[in-house]
Amino acid sequence: MNREETQLRLIVLVNAAAGTFERVGADAVRDTLTAAFEGRAASASISFVASDDLRRVAQDSVARARRDGFDGVVVGGGDGTIRAVAGALVGTDLPLGVLPLGTLNHFARDLGLPLALDDAVAVICGGKTRAIDVGDVNGEIFINNSGIGLYPFLVLDRDRRRVRLRLTKWTAMLLAVLRLWRRFPLRRLVIAVEGRAEPFRTPIVFVGNNEYGLSFSAFGKRERLDAGTLWICVSKARRPAALLWVAIRAAFGFVDRDRGLDVAQAASAEIRSRARKLLVALDGEIEIMRPPLRYRIRPGALRVFVTAPPA
Numbered sequence: 001m002n003r004e005e006t007q008l009r010l011i012v013l014v015n016a017a018a019g020t021f022e023r024v025g026a027d028a029v030r031d032t033l034t035a036a037f038e039g040r041a042a043s044a045s046i047s048f049v050a051s052d053d054l055r056r057v058a059q060d061s062v063a064r065a066r067r068d069g070f071d072g073v074v075v076g077g078g079d080g081t082i083r084a085v086a087g088a089l090v091g092t093d094l095p096l097g098v099l100p101l102g103t104l105n106h107f108a109r110d111l112g113l114p115l116a117l118d119d120a121v122a123v124i125c126g127g128k129t130r131a132i133d134v135g136d137v138n139g140e141i142f143i144n145n146s147g148i149g150l151y152p153f154l155v156l157d158r159d160r161r162r163v164r165l166r167l168t169k170w171t172a173m174l175l176a177v178l179r180l181w182r183r184f185p186l187r188r189l190v191i192a193v194e195g196r197a198e199p200f201r202t203p204i205v206f207v208g209n210n211e212y213g214l215s216f217s218a219f220g221k222r223e224r225l226d227a228g229t230l231w232i233c234v235s236k237a238r239r240p241a242a243l244l245w246v247a248i249r250a251a252f253g254f255v256d257r258d259r260g261l262d263v264a265q266a267a268s269a270e271i272r273s274r275a276r277k278l279l280v281a282l283d284g285e286i287e288i289m290r291p292p293l294r295y296r297i298r299p300g301a302l303r304v305f306v307t308a309p310p311a
Contacts, residue, residue, distance in 0.1 A: 008071045008125060010097065011061045012037070012046040013085060015054065015077030018101035029101065029117070033076070036121035044074070054081060058088040065094055072305065074124060078102020079144055080285040086302055087141045090134055095303040097124035103169060107143050107283075110222045112307055128308040131300035132225040135209035137293050142209060142282040143302070146295070148271065149187050149204035149235075150180055152279035152286050181240045190272040193232060193264045197272075200262070203243055206233040207295055211265060228299040232269050234262040268296040 014033070016026065026048070037044040049057045058073070065073055074097030075085035082098060089096050100108035100115050111132075114120055135142045157176035161167055167175070186201050206212075208231035213221045237243035237260065246260035271293040280289045 007041050007043060008127060009043045009069065010037070010045070010072050010074050010124070011065050011070050012044045012074040012076065012097075012099075013054070013057060013061060014046065014048050014075075014099070015051060015081040015101070016048045017051050018077040018081065029076075032117050033099070033121070036118045037125070040121065040125040042121075042125045045070075051081070054084040055087070058085040061085075062088040062092065062094060066092065070094070071127075072097050072124070072129075074099060074305075076101045078105065079107050079283045082107055083141065083143050083283040083285065086134065086143055089303075090141055090298065090301045093303065095129040095305050097305045099124075110144075110225060111304065114307070123307050124305045126305070126308050128306055129303050130226070130306050131303050133209055133228060134298050134301050135207065135230060135295065136298050137207070137280065137282070137295045138289055140282055140287060140289075141298070141301075144209060144283045145212070145281075146207045146283075147204060147281040148189070148278060148293070149202060150185070151204060151206075152281045153185070154180060155281060155284065155286055156279070184240050184243075186238065188274065191232070191234060192270040192272070193266045194268075198262075200234055200236075201238070202234050203237060204235045205271065206235075207231070207269065208233070209297070214263075226300065228297055229265045229267060230269060230295055230297050232264045232266065232295075236260060236262060268294070270294050 033046060061073055072095040073085060073089060075082050076099035079102055086096055098108050098113055099117060099120050100113065105115055108115060113123060135146060137146055154173065154176045157179060158172040161172040161175055162169060184203060186203055188201050189205065190197050190199050210222050210225050210227050210229060211231040213219055213223065235243055235246060237246055249260065271291065273291040275291065277288050278291055278293065280287050280293065
């Protein structure tokens with residue numbers, strides 16, 4: 001879809017607890033957002049939504065947008081917030097607009113979107129869209145990645161400390177890392193990729209929506225979000241120091257994949273466990289799921305507003 005010099009009708013959902021609000025305040029974000037859309041003659045129905053209500057409101061908004069002829073649904077927040085709204089849009093022809101109001105904004109960065117709020121609005125009002133992939137595990141979608149093992153425990157521990165001790169996100173995360181450094185639980189899993197099943201005793205499994213870079217210049221980034229593949233990365237480290245060493249080597253492009261990591265790309269994968277339930281991270285949000293975990297890529301399932309290519 002390309003709409004130039006044409007007014008867009010948009011539904012805009014903003015997470016009232018987005019990370020940006022902690023830095024600049026909700027009123028400032030509201031004023032900037034309203035002025036940005038009005039300045040580009042876009043008709044935007046803006047709602048600030050509590051985190052717990054996002055899924056329900058997103059589903060209702062998508063139904064309303066399709067019924068009343070809106071041109072897209074815009075979400076403001078971090079990657080977990082974007083995932084909640086993207087899940088309601090997957091499989092429809094309605095595009096998703098992204099206002100990166102989170103702390104890290106991995107999804108926006110990998111899409112090449114601007115992080116400044118006014119610039120992000122300009123991209124949406126430019127009307128250029130393209131289809132990208134999403135990952136799916138047992139019916140739950142993810143836009144960035146999914147993790148099993150250490151990472152879900154870190155997130156839960158971090159969030160408990162933030163609530164109980166009123167710490168900043170980074171301070172709480174540091175304390176959570178120190179705790180897991182002492183405990184360092186390992187998971188016994190069987191991972192099946194393209195018909196080949198292999199047992200692992202691992203601290204962490206990482207499943208990306210498309211390939212993540214391991215070189216120094218591209219570490220933790222994705223060059224493409226439309227290659228139609230999952231990126232499955234399994235750590236073989238048995239001790240905290242070994243995991244840290246693998247991470248350091250990977251960050252500098254020296255990782256020995258045969259010894260430190262097992263990496264594969266495929267359209268689908270299955271993760272089995274004797275445990276009745278597993279904690280699973282999906283774009284930084286934690287779900288409790290029953291194994292087996294059946295992962296698959298959904299090519300081109302989500303349409304997003306993107307920056308127009310240079311003329």
